[in-house]
Amino acid sequence: MIEDDDRIRLSLVLALEDEGYAVSGVPTAEEGLELQRRSPADTVLVDLMLPGIDGFECIRQMRRTDDVPIVVISARDDTHDIVAALEAGADDYLVKPVAVKELTARLRALRRRARAVTPEAVPVLRFGELEILPEAGEVRRRGEPVAVTRTEFQLLCELADHPGRVLSRQQLLQRVWEYDGGDERLVDVHVGRLRQKIEDDSAAPQHLVTVRGLGYKLQR
Structure with a gap:
């Protein structure tokens, strides 16, 4: 502290x-x-x-x-x-x-x-050049590791678990932060930080996209 x-x-x-x-x-x-x-x-x-x-x-x-x-x-x-x-x-x-x-x-x-790391072979979730290894706690882009925080990783995994499906900010707050209600700025800022790491152009994202009025989705 x-x-x-x-x-x-x-x-x-x-x-x-x-x-x-x-x-x-x-x-x-x-x-x-x-x-x-x-x-x-x-x-x-x-x-x-x-x-x-x-x-x-x-x-x-x-x-x-x-x-x-x-x-x-x-x-x-x-x-x-x-x-x-x-x-x-x-x-x-x-x-x-x-x-x-x-x-x-x-x-x-x-x-x-935090997700447990296991020595076993782990599934890879692919979104174009983006690879997510949920059980290993790893993110790669074009084969290179991407440094993400635990919260960013959990947010990315939650979206990757529902490819192409829109999740609202309140759904993400509940599933990632375990809040029933809360400040939606937590989601928006973390999405912005993720885009800077996984997108070619964070201002025009291809994978982690906003669906206006609804929320966010991760698409291939």
Whole structure:
């Protein structure tokens, strides 16, 4: 947990420990980045308003080498800030004050989102030059690996499981994030990030397309 407010950091650390989590709390992004390099955590919680490197840059730096799930916990509830944090690479966003029960529910959903890797031969889902190996947790484009986060991978797999079928934003929120209702910007930003990685032209996508008024579909 990267949070510069000592009171908030301590209270959340204690609350999460009461729920069975092992938590390390630090007050700066610099300390958090170093701690994640030395002793990788399963999930990172990060505030945006931090001394020195702010939360946005912290997320960007972490994303360069790590696909760990990142949850923003911030008092900033402006749409621009939420979208900017998700575009930087965050998987989820909670606005302070945070209810511990809601936070732990989000953490459990993040853990369930990861797919197991098996040594067996795995099926390949093909969409043109795009290959998705659901059980291996891999995405390839023209034979080259594509670096995606766990949430991006789960979103891609959900769409690939229903080729050519339109899934609404609310359906994707429920199936990927396990939210009954919620902020549809989570879906839109993650789709935008995926398009930048898997499309020749993210502004004119050929595979991950929008069906206006309905949602998104993955087509061959």
